Amino acid sequence: MSLGAASIIDQAVAGRDGAGLAGASPREPVARFVGPGYVIAFVAVTLAGFAQAATTPGVLAAPGALDGLAAAAVVFALLGTLGLHLAEQRGSRRGVYLVLGVLGVLGAVATLASQGYASMMLLAVVSVGVLHLGARASAGVTVAAAAVALLAFAARDSLWSALVQAEIAFGSGIAFVFVFSRIALREHRARRDNERLVAELAAANARLTAQAVHAEQLARAEERNRIAREIHDGLGHFLTVVHIQLEAARSTLASDPERALAALTRSQQLTHEGLCEVRRSVALLRGSAPARPxxxxxxxxxxxxxxxxxxxxxxxxxxxxxxxxxxxxxxxxxxxxxxxxxxxxxxxxxxxxxxxxxxxxxxxxxxxxxxxxxxxxxxxxxxxxxxxxxxxxxxxxxxxxxxxxxxxxxxxxx
The missing domain is CATH 3.30.565.10 (Histidine kinase-like ATPase, C-terminal domain)
Structure with missing residues (x-):
């Protein structure tokens, strides 16, 4: 019994869609556990419970009992696979709870009708409950399944014998399912948290990239302003003085050639100084300007x-x-x-x-x-x-x- 339930757990945790966190908070998305492996394991556990009840002499002797149990097993298997898959895909938490509730009823009816020989179906119910409910709710499902199994065993033996059978035949299996389902669920949560952290890191990296681009644009704008200041303050100054000297030379060229020549000479000197100033500005922009008192x-x-x-x-x-x-x-x-x-x-x-x-x-x-x-x-x-x-x-x-x-x-x- 425990091996089949463990297979359900393993396949559920490794299902094709690990998104969502089961049983943590109603605000979180519905976890998706149903995959090909889950379906095979769930159907196998259902068939095992049905086969054990059907092959035990005298258990289903009443007319129509075998057909009824077979019909319940088919509905149980379809609901636990296809029904749960549809509820998960739609993200309906109420749908998941409804499926789990019907599974619990069918499993309890099958177990009581078979005097406990179909109790493996209850192990599947416990496993699904642990994966989709919180700790308290899943513990409640586990206690309810154990109580149903005890009643079923008591229907064919004394109370003391039923207690022994429930402990040996069912208790160990249900404890295994509950404990290991919780362990698997914690691993599932840790993986989900890691995926969330990776997504947050990717978003932070995208923001840092955008900020780096913005900083580069600001640096370029600052560099353009710096070059503009150098041109305006440096070259503009010398061009202004040269312009004044040339105006003076033109106005005095006819009346005072010597003064005009002096103005032209000064203009030439200022032009040379302006070129030196341009070189100094370029050197400053490159960070290598020579010192000058x-x-x-x-x-x-x-x-x-x-x-x-x-x-x-x-x-x-x-x-x-x-x-x-x-x-x-x-x-x-x-x-x-x-x-x-x-x-x-x-x-x-x-x-x-x-x-x-x-x-x-x-x-x-x-x-x-x-x-x-x-x-x-x-x-x-x-x-x-x-x-x-x-x-x-x-x-x-x-x-x-x-x-x-x-x-x-x-x-x-x-």
Whole structure:
């Protein structure tokens, strides 16, 4: 008896669809255990119970008893295989409970009618109950099956003899079915949990991949903005100064050839410096820009601005010291952009350029002109680029202006 029930358990756990968790929670999907192996094992157990009852002399002597038991066995086998399969496929937990209930009734009737010789059918009921019910419900099914078997054995022998037979012939088999069905069910649950974890890991991996793609897009956008700032602040500055020098040369070519030649010479020099600046920007983008003292670089900017027609004075306060390359480059670009704006838009005649090295370690750059100023300065690409550069190194940018009061920017790095 126990070997047939064990075959049902093994085939059920290894069924073709292991999805779902039996007997855990009504909210979980209905487990699917019915497969080819399950069907063979279930039918074999049913036939074994029927054969044992049919071949025992005097058990089914009443007219029609054998035919009735045969009909019950056929219905039992069809319901436990095809009926349970349909309920599992539809995901109907009520359908599974209904099938299990009818199986229990048929098994009990067959066992009582055969005086216990068809009790193997009850073992199949216990196995299905353990697979599809919770621990308490399956224990209840097991106790009910044992009670039915005891009553059936008591119908042919004394109570004491029935107890002995129930213990030896049925109790050991039902205990085996219950215990090993629970073990197999725990393994089934563990496999289901592993599948769930694999699915969660796959979903997490997909999210990480999407985040990596998004991070790459952000990095590309940041790199484009960085290149745009370099072109605007570097090359744009030199083109502006060259343009002013060429305008001066054209306007003085007829009246003052020497001054025009000086402007052209200066334009050529600025063009060369612009090419050097482009090379330096490319090197910086590659992470290999050569170091250049900040005070020296700001002095060259002040000289260029003065040569372009806007008197620019550089004032250095505190003890000059070398700063981190990103900090020096940000301060240099801010001064360069501010001087370019003073020549282009401010119509300024004087610019004060101040670099302050504070004792606290902070560094402050201030560029102020005496131009027309602005009531509500729009933050164009130049100012936006300065602010972005300042934020990257942890600094702040302040803008001060008013109509006819000039324009000033102050960048401070703590």
């Amino acid at each position: 900040l005070v020296e670089a700001l002095g060259a900017l002040a000289d260029d601005s003065t040569a372009a027609g806007v008197a620019t004075a550089l004032c250095v306060e505190g003890t000059p010291r070398r700063l981190a390359e990103p900090v020096e480059f940000t301060l240099y670009r801010a001064a360069q952009e501010a001087l370019t704006n003073a020549r282009r838009h401010a119509r300024a005649s004087h610019v004060a350029l101040a670099l302050v090295f504070a004792d606290s370690g902070a560094v402050r750059l201030r560029v102020a002109d005496d131009g027309v100023g602005a009531g509500d300065p729009a933050e164009g690409f130049g100012l936006r680029g300065m602010r972005e550069r300042a934020e990257i190194i942890g600094g702040t940018l302040a803008v001060t202006t008013a109509p006819d009061q000039g324009f000033a920017i102050e960048l401070e790095v703590p």
